[in-house]
Amino acid sequence: MTxxxxxxxxxxxxxAYDPSAFPPFALTVDLNIFTIRHGVLCALLIERAGHPxxxxxxxxxxxxxxxxxxxxxxxxxxxxxxxxxxWSTVGGHLEQVKTYSDPGRDPRMQAGLHVxxxxxxxxxPDLPDPQAGSDAAKARYWPVEDLELDIQRAAxxxxxxxxxxxxxxxxxxxxxxxxxxxxxxxxxxxxxLALQFVSEPFSLADLRRVYGAVWGRVPDLPNFRRKMLGTxxxxxxxxxxxxxxxxxxxxxxxxxxRGSAQWLSPPLMRGEPDED
Amino acid sequence: MTxxxxxxxxxxxxxAYDPSAFPPFALTVDLNIFTIRHGVLCALLIERAGHPxxxxxxxxxxxxxxxxxxxxxxxxxxxxxxxxxxWSTVGGHLEQVKTYSDPGRDPRMQAGLHVxxxxxxxxxPDLPDPQAGSDAAKARYWPVEDLELDIQRAAxxxxxxxxxxxxxxxxxxxxxxxxxxxxxxxxxxxxxLALQFVSEPFSLADLRRVYGAVWGRVPDLPNFRRKMLGTxxxxxxxxxxxxxxxxxxxxxxxxxxRGSAQWLSPPLMRGEPDED
DNA sequence: ACAAAAGTGTTACCCGTACACCCATGC
DNA sequence: GCATGGGTGTACGGGTAACACTTTTGT
Numbered sequence: 001m002t003x004x005x006x007x008x009x010x011x012x013x014x015x016a017y018d019p020s021a022f023p024p025f026a027l028t029v030d031l032n033i034f035t036i037r038h039g040v041l042c043a044l045l046i047e048r049a050g051h052p053x054x055x056x057x058x059x060x061x062x063x064x065x066x067x068x069x070x071x072x073x074x075x076x077x078x079x080x081x082x083x084x085x086x087w088s089t090v091g092g093h094l095e096q097v098k099t100y101s102d103p104g105r106d107p108r109m110q111a112g113l114h115v116x117x118x119x120x121x122x123x124x125p126d127l128p129d130p131q132a133g134s135d136a137a138k139a140r141y142w143p144v145e146d147l148e149l150d151i152q153r154a155a156x157x158x159x160x161x162x163x164x165x166x167x168x169x170x171x172x173x174x175x176x177x178x179x180x181x182x183x184x185x186x187x188x189x190x191x192x193l194a195l196q197f198v199s200e201p202f203s204l205a206d207l208r209r210v211y212g213a214v215w216g217r218v219p220d221l222p223n224f225r226r227k228m229l230g231t232x233x234x235x236x237x238x239x240x241x242x243x244x245x246x247x248x249x250x251x252x253x254x255x256x257x258r259g260s261a262q263w264l265s266p267p268l269m270r271g272e273p274d275e276d
Numbered sequence: 277m278t279x280x281x282x283x284x285x286x287x288x289x290x291x292a293y294d295p296s297a298f299p300p301f302a303l304t305v306d307l308n309i310f311t312i313r314h315g316v317l318c319a320l321l322i323e324r325a326g327h328p329x330x331x332x333x334x335x336x337x338x339x340x341x342x343x344x345x346x347x348x349x350x351x352x353x354x355x356x357x358x359x360x361x362x363w364s365t366v367g368g369h370l371e372q373v374k375t376y377s378d379p380g381r382d383p384r385m386q387a388g389l390h391v392x393x394x395x396x397x398x399x400x401p402d403l404p405d406p407q408a409g410s411d412a413a414k415a416r417y418w419p420v421e422d423l424e425l426d427i428q429r430a431a432x433x434x435x436x437x438x439x440x441x442x443x444x445x446x447x448x449x450x451x452x453x454x455x456x457x458x459x460x461x462x463x464x465x466x467x468x469l470a471l472q473f474v475s476e477p478f479s480l481a482d483l484r485r486v487y488g489a490v491w492g493r494v495p496d497l498p499n500f501r502r503k504m505l506g507t508x509x510x511x512x513x514x515x516x517x518x519x520x521x522x523x524x525x526x527x528x529x530x531x532x533x534r535g536s537a538q539w540l541s542p543p544l545m546r547g548e549p550d551e552d
Numbered sequence: 553a554c555a556a557a558a559g560t561g562t563t564a565c566c567c568g569t570a571c572a573c574c575c576a577t578g579c
Numbered sequence: 580g581c582a583t584g585g586g587t588g589t590a591c592g593g594g595t596a597a598c599a600c601t602t603t604t605g606t
Contacts, residue, residue, distance in 0.1 A: 006437055010383060013327035019389035023342040025301040027377065027392050051289035066299040066390050070377040099375040099394050101303065101346040107286060113295035114342050116303050116392070118375050161282055205585070222587070223568060250584030251576040266542060266567080481558070498560075499595060506594095526557030527603040542594080 025114045029075045030061040030173065031082065032097070032121040032180035035141060036197050041213045042141035043177060044082065044130060045167065049137040052107040053170030059177065060139070061117065071096070071118040079122055082139070083130060092124045093196040097180050105172045121180045125199035142167065149178040188214055190267040192234060195258045201238035203253030204228060215270045227268060233259040301390045305351045306337040306449065308373070308397040308456035309359065311417060312473050317489045318417035319453060320358065320406060321443065325413040328383040329446030335453065336415070337393065347372070347394040355398055358415070359406060369399045369472040373456050381448045397456045401475035418443065425454040464490055466543040468510060471534045477514035479529030480504060491546045503544060510537040 033044040045057045060082040064074040075094060079087050087094065097119040106115035130139040148166040152174035155162040162168050169177070187193050188211060197210040204225055212218035228234055235256040309320040321333045336358040340350040351370060355363050363370065373395040382391035406415040424442040428450035431438040438444050445453070463469050464487060473486040480501055488494035504510055511532040 007329065007332075009330065010327050014383060014387050017384060017387035017389070019300050019302075019384065019387055022300060022302050022339070022389070024295050024298060025303045025340075025342065025392075026295075026298050027301045027303070027390075051283075051286050053283065054285065056283075063298070064301075064377060064392075066301065067379050067385060067388070070379065071375060071392070072377075096374050098372050099347060101340060101348075101394070103343050103346065107290060108293060108295065109343060111290050111293035111295055112343070113293070113298065114303075116301075116340075116347070116394075118377070118392075203585080220569065221585090222570090225586075226567090250578080250582085251586070253585060266545075269542075269568085479558085496596065496598090497558090499597085501559075503595085526555085526605075527559075529558060545595090 023112065023114070025116060026108075027064040027071065028061055028115060028117040029064060029071050029078060030059040030100075030117050030119045030176055031075060031079055032059060032119065032177055033079070033083065033124065034121060034144075034181075034184060034197075035124050035127050036210060036213045037126055037141060037143075039209055039213055040143045040145070042143050043147075043181075044139065045142050045169075046082070046130075047138040047167075048170060055137075056170030057142075057167040057173075058170040059119075059173045064118075071120075075118070075120045075122075083124070083127055085127070087122075090124065092122055093193060094120055094122045096120055097176075097183055100172055100176060102172070117176075119176045119180060121184055123184070123193060123196035125197060144177075144181060147174075147177070149174055149181070153178050185214055185270070188268070189270060190264055192231075192258075192261050192264060195234075200257045201255035202257075203255055204235075205253055211268075211270075217270060219268060224268075227264070231261050231264060234261040235259055299388065299390070301392060302384075303340040303347065304337055304391060304393040305340060305347050305354060306335040306376075306393050306395045306452055307351060307355055307358065308335060308395065308453055309355070309400070310397060310420075310457075310460060310473075311400050311403050312486060312489045313402055313417055313419075315485055315489055316419045316421070318419050319423075319457075320415065321418050321445075322358070322406075323414040323443075324446060331413075332446030333418075333443040333449075334446040335395075335449045340394075347396075351394070351396045351398075359400070359403055361403070363398070366400060369469060370396055371398075372396055373452075373459055376448055376452060378448070393452075395452045395456060397460055399460070399469060399472035401473060420453075420457060423450075423453070425450055425457070429454050461490055461546070464544070465546060466540055468507075468534075468537050468540060471510075476533045477531035478533075479531055480511075481529055487544075487546075493546060495544060495546075500544075503540070507537050507540060509535040511535055 031044075035042055035044075044060060046060050048054050048056055048058050060078060062074065062078045064071055069077070072094075076087055079094065099116060099118045101116035103109050103114055105117075106113070108115060130141075146166055147169070148164050151164055152162045152166070152169055156172055156174050162174075184193070194207060194210045194214075197214075198206050207228065208218060208221065208224050211224075236259050238255040238257045307320075311318055311320075320336060322336050324330050324332055324334050336354060338350065338354045340347055345353070348370075352363055355370060375392060375394045377392035379385050379390055381393075382389070384391060406417075422442055423445070424440050427440055428438045428442070428445055432448055432450050438450075460469070470483060470486045470490070473490075474482050483504065484494055484497065484500050487500075512535050514531040514533045
């Protein structure tokens with residue numbers, strides 16, 4: 001904390017300071033929680049139980065508590081609530097993306113409340129189905145492919161309502177989610193974030209499928225293998241016994257645990273997604 | 277904007293909504309304005325004329341206006357005020373970095389105001405000396421090397437006052453500035469941001485000196501030249517006449533203007549900074 | 553002529569690509 | 580056996596790193 005006593009005159013200034021001179025902002029966090037289910041990249045969405053955007057789908061999130069926490073803390077707290085897990089135990093990844101502060105992004109501006117939201121993304125291996133929370137009628141993982149994010153994003157930016165097949169996202173959440181998704185896709189190139197999508201122990205093929213799910217394109221296997229095994233302390237061998245007589249048949253894979261490496265250098269390139 | 281009328285029941289909700297139920301946050305922007313002077317990377321700092329942190333040096337910035345602008349707009353507005361230039365005319369780069377929201381980051385928390393700040397960085401060719409603004413006793417560009425950012429950052433995070441030779445930064449601005457600096461250094465690798473540091477027309481050597489100033493290490497010239505000239509529409513030839521009988525003598529360089537390319541692929545690697 | 557600054561060539565090596573091939577297991 | 584998924588080898592080519600070299604100017 002900042003000891004005002006070390007700065008002459010500041011204590012008197014603070015004693016006379018009137019915070020109500022500033023009209024109210026609210027600070028919230030929005031969470032983009034990604035996971036891979038059945039080989040498909042999914043994001044957690046909730047169906048809003050209350051106004052505004054009642055009945056719409058939205059990113060989980062909530063208010064930063066005044067005076068007691070920062071946005072990171074609030075994001076962690078909400079994450080634990082929404083997934084029903086202790087995130088610090090899971091060891092999952094949580095990272096700030098950017099902040100959205102358009103006056104018109106939250107209808108409560110009409111009541112005089114200007115709401116800014118700090119967006120985060122979180123990555124996790126396949127998680128149990130979420131519980132609907134206090135502000136959520138339903139909660140589920142949606143394949144991002146099914147959300148028509150490009151169309152919903154453009155609709156929001158143009159100020160037109162979206163009327164397609166996909167669940168309609170409230171607020172500017174189509175914008176936030178597509179920004180976060182692009183960030184995750186980009187970071188898979190030059191960081192070891194892909195490891196956050198698999199549970200230990202995992203095979204190289206498991207890890208490679210992560211890239212396929214996120215990028216829509218699987219990297220060439222031999223090169224992928226050389227890159228991963230060649231990166232210092234990226235993968236640690238695990239007992240190979242576990243998953244012997246499982247799956248559909250075929251050679252049992254070598255299994256690994258996550259190492260400490262954080263960066264892929266040079267990056268693993270994604271190129272253009274495969275044609276469908 | 278969002279038409280609440282399209283969402284049943286929301287108008288009534290908003291009419292009854294009481295924004296004062298939420299204790300006040302303030303939303304500010306902080307600007308990391310970088311330029312290169314005499315071959316040295318500099319950041320614009322102001323000496324604070326008022327409380328809090330009166331007499332300390334700080335990043336320029338200010339409050340986001342309630343209900344009328346977003347953080348991007350506020351950052352542009354402050355940027356114009358602080359540099360005395362019309363940024364949209366200059367065509368300079370302005371980009372959000374991240375948001376800082378620790379309760380203890382601004383002493384006004386003691387008066388009940390929780391201040392969150394959205395940090396930006398801006399890049400520009402050598403700019404005229406800045407004017408001291410309303411909230412600034414002085415304003416000047418400081419070589420980032422001279423700020424002992426690592427030490428000031430660690431001091432802030434440990435909660436100890438910094439007492440070194442460099443101008444002492446108020447708030448958590450040593451943290452913000454070092455984060456922004458690292459972001460800029462990283463983005464020079466894989467984007468064409470370096471072009472924002474030179475004024476047109478420029479030579480390849482000018483551009484190469486940008487990398488030297490930002491990274492503390494000049495890329496190998498032949499390879500640098502091949503990469504830049506080989507990237508599609510990165511550099512457009514300019515009339516070579518201008519800078520003929522100037523400088524210290526030597527072969528006059530080919531001159532260029534900025535092209536439309538946004539990315540360097542594969543990235544230009546920086547490696548470790550040269551020993552001093 | 554000489555120094556200084558700009559620009560060119562040459563070689564070796566790393567790494568990504570592509571594709572052919574080998575291994576271990578269940579049926 | 581043989582299908583299936585997992586794992587390996589090798590040849591080619593582009594791009595970078597490193598460094599020696601040439602060109603154009605001012606004095």
